[in-house]
Amino acid sequence: MATEKFRDEQMLIKELLAKHPDGMSIRQVSEMLGINRNSVAKYLDMLQMQGRVTVRRLGAAKIYSLGNRLPADAVFRLARSGVIQFNHMLIVIGLNATAEESLRVSRDEILGKKIRDLPFTLECNPDIHHLLLNGLKGNERRTDARIIAGDRTFAGKVTVSPVFFENGSPGVSLVIDPESGGEQGAVPAKEQDLSEPELNEIEYICVFDPHGILILVNAAYCRMMQKSKTDLIGQKWHLVIADSDCKKIKKSIASLTIDRPQIIEEFRVVTKSGESRWQRWTFTGYFTDAGEARKYRATGLDITGWKKNEERLLAKHHESEKRVHESEAEIRELNKQLYNEISNREKADFHLQFTQFAMDNASYLIIWIDREGRFIYMNKRAYEYIGYSYRELLTRNLFEFLPESLKMHWDSIWDTIRAGRHSTRESVLITRRGEVPVELVLNFLEFKEKSYCCCFIADISERRDAERTLKERQEQYRFLFEGAAEGIIAVDIQTRTIQQANPAMCRMLGYSEEELLTRSIETIHPASDLPFIFTEFDAMARGEKKMVPAVPCLRKDGTLIYTDIISSTLVINGATCNVGFFIDVTDRRNAEMALERSRKELASIFNHLPDATFVINRDGRVIAWNRAIEAMTGVKAKEMLGKGDHEYAIPFYGERRRILADLVFHPEDDNGIGNYLMLQKEGDLFIAENTLPGIHGGNGVLWAKATPVYDEHGEKIAAIESIRDITERKNTEDALRESEERYRSLIENLPQRIFFKDVNSVYISCNNNYAADLKIFPEEIAGMTDYDFYPRELADKYREDDQRLIHSGRSEEIVEEYLVDTTMKRVKTIKTPVRDARGNPLGIIGIFWEIP
Incomplete structure (x- = not known):
């Protein structure tokens, strides 16, 4: 059974190497076939001894390849x-x-x-x-x-x-x-060599035309064919070879081209003596520029000796393989014993490797030390973590990497662990990258009558960081909870009793913390609002609501405040609580109520403005239409509010068109505005006058002013246009203008000189007769004084008379001197002070004429 497994596994290895011609390492073969690495190494060594595989080194690894060497x-x-x-x-x-x-x-x-x-x-x-x-x-x-x-x-x-x-x-x-x-120099490899084939007596050389007719032959070729040159030239080139070789040669010669003019063939030839010889022939074609074959040169060489050497070599190889096979039976028996030994060792190796793997990959640093603290063993994690090689640490002492205090107490620690009690303590491990907080668990071990301490060392940096972070967060929570401006209370969802309250909440309700912690939510809200309070409290507990605005709260002194409550659930001391953040909005609510009253008052003021006024937003929709404009246009606010598309222009112009308010949003675009009697821009205001067909039977004159409304960002959000009927004022101004024209005509046609000065004796106007004496036009006199026209003494006298009469308020007739050019004349002057309706002085009017 073991022998069959041995053969099968060797076969599997050879098949795998055949699929990977670049070679494989022992580990790769072991992983892909699932065979123990030691077994794979033994098999590959055997195959290497047999020449079935080759090996090369790639760094520290051996790479095996399949070979037949x-x-x-x-x-x-x-x-x-x-x-x-x-x-x-x-x-x-x-x-x-x-x-x-x-x-x-x-x-x-x-x-x-x-x-x-x-x-x-x-x-x-x-x-x-x-x-x-x-x-x-x-x-x-x-x-x-x-x-x-x-x-x-x-x-x-x-x-x-x-x-x-x-x-x-x-x-x-x-x-x-x-x-x-x-040797080169004997036979140059050029076409002219064809005329001298005799020089090479080893190679068989002949030249034949495209039809195979021999043109030239050398002596070696003649000896091989046992014919003379005369007998051979003019005959077809041929060798005594097998039909299959003959066909192959003819096909090869026919395939020669100007781009591929040479080919080599090896085959057996039967000589005239009947001997079978191996020959190698090189066929070279010579072609015209058009690519047509002119002739072929064939060069042959007897390679029988080389072939026999090759056959002998192959025979030796087979003989070697035979000896290998003969020894395989002996090797198989040895391999069987080896396989059994390997199997036993594999089991032991597996347990050892598994234990070593577990030790090396443990999250702890595992170190064995003796009584003096010298390193006996450490896992891979330990020496990599400390930053030294395994060999370096074996020459060092654990106490070199721990604080001095631990060494000072080592004797008592050893006695403790020797008594069967492990010792756990926190300390610092000094590594190459610096000090690291660690936890040490020390245990006593005895192995082969020797005493050791097994140390399990864990990096507690993350734990320390987590503890520090937790402490910081607790401090932050305490700081935020106690320092928050909002009131915060935690209420047990089941009992509705207050579990926690921050100082802001105590100040808000007027209770001490101890007093609040004895109360429930029923006591901090008005009794009349409790049904609403309970409904909202339960909705927050179920997570259906997060915020309830303007909730009435009852202070200890009985006064009422209003708060916005934002809530979330939290488990505190095992109880699920609603944690509420109370924001005092009493002032805001009062301000909103005041704002609402103010809004109503402003709406009332807007509606009672004497001028017809409307407001449009950025979209051109009417958002306000007061009573005065209702009276002017006959269109009610409810009919106009919300309308756009220049609906507001129809009551005035009978059609949809752009009017003054539209210029507020697009001051640069006056297209479609129409012709106003007067249109002017003052900053961001627009003022205009125009006659409208719908006012006073078509003769009415309206004055309009449009101004923008800005939001808090300075953006235009609306335009207000106020319209005033100035028809009566215009008629009055026209009448006054006519009266002034008649007065001006009368003044200009009088023979006397007439002037008008202000309270400072500064000329405002004069008639043509007086202007002619002064050599100026009437309009040029405005802003001038007597000092601009008369000697100082005469000008002082005129000004003194003016001021006396303006202050006295009485008219006076004066005979005085008057200078025209260089001639002094006597004139009679009547000066009359002018006052407004309230009796305030406006200036003085003077009229004078020459007397003898």
Whole structure:
């Protein structure tokens, strides 16, 4: 049973290696086949001794590959050609005497060297380095080569064969077969060589045309055919070979082209003497530029000796395999015993490996120390965590990595654990990356009459951090709870009794903390509101509500306050509680009520404004329409509120169109606004006047002002337009203007000089006659004084008279001097002070004329 398992597992290993030609490690084979690693190692060693697998090193790992290699020493013994052997690093480790002689090198020159450092060159395709690498992979290859050794160059064949050495490691043999007489210079490889085939007496050379008719032959070919040149030339080229080989050769020759002009074939030939010989023939085609065959050259070489050597080598290989098979019975019996031993060891190894794995991967640092604290054993986690290698720690003492205080108490600790009581304590472990808080659990152990302490060490950094974080959070919670501006109470959902209350809640309700903790929610709310309070309390307990606004609360002194309550559930001392955050909104509620009263008052004021007024929002919808505009347009507010699309323009213009209020939101766009009698912008205000067809039978004049409304961010949210009927005022202004025009006409046509000054004796206006004397236009006099036209003495006199009369309020007739150009004249002047309706002085009017 064990033998069958041995064979099956070896077969499985060989099949697996066949699927992975690049090789596999022992671990990879073990994992993929589920075979114990020790067993896999034994099997691979056996296969390596048999030459069935090869091995190479990749770092610290051994890589095994399937191979069918010959023993390296057998190749040396049997080969007649030159042989050079390379190890798996492609370093020369041996050569035979034939190689030394043919290459004219000594062993000392090439042993230990790589192929590129050798004192000769092998030119072939693929290159020799590539051939050797393939040989290491188990691939045999034979090819033509050009050998350059010193000042000699000759043709030959090279054969690369995979081998294995006595220690089982892989290698490769390089067999070199120089072609006799093949040194370059004897026969140039060009077309003109065809006229001199006699020079090479080893190779059989002949030339024939595309129909197979011989054109040239050399002496070696004649000897082989046992005919003269005369007999052969003009005849068809042929060899006595098997029909299958003949067909193959004809097919190969026919396949030659200008791009692929050469081919090599090996086959058996029967000579005239009846002997069967192995020959290798190289067929070369010569073609015209158009690609048509002109002739063929055939070069043959007898390779019977090499083939026999190859057959002898193969026979030796079979003989070696036979000896291996003969010893397999003995090995199988040994293997059976080995397998049983391996099985037993596997079980022990498994338990040992499992225990070691558990120890190495434990979360604890596990350390054994002796009575003096010296390290005896530590798991992988321990030495990696401390930051030293296993070997380094075995020379150290645990007390080097612990505080001095622990060493001072070590004797008492040892006595404690020796008495059968383990010792647990917190301390600090000094690692290479710094000090780390740890917990030590110390136990006493006896093993093989020796006493030890087993230490389990756990990093408690996270626990310390968690404890510190918990403490900080508790402090934060206490700080937030006690320092919160909002009142906070926790109420047991079942009993509705207050479990906790913060200082803000005590101040809010006027109770001490002790007093509140003896009360229930019934006592802090008005009795009339309790049904509502209980309903909301239960909804919060079920999680259906989080916030209840403006809840009435009863203070200790009986006064009423209002609070917004935000609630969540929390378990406190095992009881589920509603935790409520009470925000005093009494002032806000009073302010809201005052705001509501103010809103109503403002609405009343808006509705009673004497000017017709409406308001639109950003969407152009009417949001206010007062009574005055109802009276002006006949449209009620309920009919207009909420309307958009310029509905508010219809009562004034009979159509939908943009009006003054629309400019508030789009001041840059006056398209569609229409023609106003007057339109002006003052900051963000717009003022306009216009006649409207719907007012006073089509002759009415309206004055309008539009202004924006801003929110707290400075954004326009509405536009207010106030409209006033100024038809009567306009009519009055027109009448006054007509009266002024008549007055102005009268003044201008009087022969006297007339002027009007303000209370400071500054000219406001004058008529044409007076302006002509002053050599100015009437409108230019505004803002001037007598000092601008008269000598100072005369101007002082005029101003003194003005001020006396303005203050006295009486008219006066004065005879005085008057300067025109350079001529002084006498004039009679009547000056009359002017006052407003309240009796306040406005200025003085003067009229004068010349007298003799």
